[in-house]
Amino acid sequence: MVLVHGFCENNTCFNEQVLFFKDHCKLLVVDLPGFGKSEPMANISMDKMASEIKLVLDAENIHACIMLGHSMGGYVTLAFVEQFPNYIEGFGLIHSVANADSEERKEKRLQVISFIEKHGKEPYIKNFIPTLFKEPAKKSNIEEAVLQGLTSNQTGIIEAAKAMMNRPDRTPILANSHKPVFFAVGKFDALIPEALMLEQAALCNLSHIAYLQNSGHMGMQEEPLWLNQEINKFLKLVAHASN
Numbered sequence: 630m631v632l633v634h635g636f637c638e639n640n641t642c643f644n645e646q647v648l649f650f651k652d653h654c655k656l657l658v659v660d661l662p663g664f665g666k667s668e669p670m671a672n673i674s675m676d677k678m679a680s681e682i683k684l685v686l687d688a689e690n691i692h693a694c695i696m697l698g699h700s701m702g703g704y705v706t707l708a709f710v711e712q713f714p715n716y717i718e719g720f721g722l723i724h725s726v727a728n729a730d731s732e733e734r735k736e737k738r739l740q741v742i743s744f745i746e747k748h749g750k751e752p753y754i755k756n757f758i759p760t761l762f763k764e765p766a767k768k769s770n771i772e773e774a775v776l777q778g779l780t781s782n783q784t785g786i787i788e789a790a791k792a793m794m795n796r797p798d799r800t801p802i803l804a805n806s807h808k809p810v811f812f813a814v815g816k817f818d819a820l821i822p823e824a825l826m827l828e829q830a831a832l833c834n835l836s837h838i839a840y841l842q843n844s845g846h847m848g849m850q851e852e853p854l855w856l857n858q859e860i861n862k863f864l865k866l867v868a869h870a871s872n
């Protein structure tokens with residue numbers, strides 16, 4: 630199982646999942662370009678990020694996987710499914726969607742880029758990260774997520790924002806794929822409306838929905854046990870579908 634982190638995160642955002650699944654399956658948790666221990670790349674795109682993951686899979690001699698992406702990681706996951714469908718046994722979106730940015734969303738990303746270029750990453754991270762959690766949130770969860778965000782490369786953050794802004798609509802992938810698709814939906818997600826995620830889940834031929842009733846956008850930390858149990862059910866669904 631490959632876990633792909635989101636914007637201003639790194640692979641440690643999945644620590645709770647790694648602890649749970651290390652005895653269930655082989656795990657690969659990556660740092661996307663510009664985040665964690667990965668260097669930024671100029672003119673990065675969701676497609677290029679997906680290609681970088683394929684290089685890691687090939688280096689590890691992995692030719693079939695289940696891939697789950699959180700937020701921006703979901704966009705990368707969809708790009709991977711589009712480019713390398715033969716590698717995918719099942720895939721999923723954790724607080725993420727397949728549609729492209731609206732014009733309003735693109736404008737907000739431009740504002741983020743402008744702010745970071747002018748003021749630096751730190752004030753942006755410290756303001757942005759807490760809004761991802763359902764209030765009231767555990768202080769330790771917010772502090773850890775902020776620390777993760779601050780390790781991000783400033784250029785990497787800007788390049789990733791541009792990449793998200795320019796990504797295409799990949800909704801048809803959901804409808805056309807015959808692989809099982811996982812959706813983790815946060816009831817209090819301020820970024821991704823639950824109605825939109827449920828609408829996209831309905832497009833799939835076979836989907837599994839994990840409804841996180843006490844989560845915002847960070848279900849991996851807000852409701853880790855519930856999310857892990859739902860992912861485990863999805864793994865069994867994928868195994869059954871592939872037989």
